[in-house]
Amino acid sequence: MAGTAGAVGVIAVLAALTVSLAAVGGAAVHGQRLASAADAAALGAADAASGAVPGIPCERAARVAATASVDVVSCEVNGLIATVRVSSAFGPFPAHAVARAGPPPDDSAHDGG
Template identity: 60%
Template sequence: MPGTAAAAGLIGAAAAIMLGLASVASASVVGQRVAGAADAAALAAADAASGAAAGVPCDRAAELAAAAGVALDACDLDGLVATVAVSVRFGVLRAGASARAGPPP
């Protein structure tokens, strides 16, 4: 039965590779979601800072971050330029992203 052992080993190796690929794909999706949420929060804060939208800039960023299911870790304003950092739990780790928005220099 040497063929049975080789087949079982091959199936086990294929399953391990598929599990690894699924984990990488899932991390990629979470990373893109967090980056999109950071972009949206930075744009909302910059809009509020410029007066294009009502509200306090960092409060608007926090609202958008919460709506996207991420936590707002930092929000800084330098004139009309908003810089935000957001994160979300991914398994036992945290995935984070930062974004900056405002008028062109």
């Protein structure tokens, strides 16, 4: 009987470990998808701010985010640089991601030296 109880205990621990690892893996995948959605929304907003595509930058970001089933929490456009924060739920837990997009910084002050 002691061997049976020990085997049941080992199986229970392995099952709990498997479920935990699956949850952590799912959270990691969700985080990457959320980051990708934030990147795409920020790029959409920056493209609209630059005139590369028609539309209002933050409305463009919201449309792009909606295609990924995430919500835009905030959208700021400063010149041609867009910063977008998106959110979605992972089970009962909220998840957020932030992305910036726009032209590269002007490094002309650092040239020559």
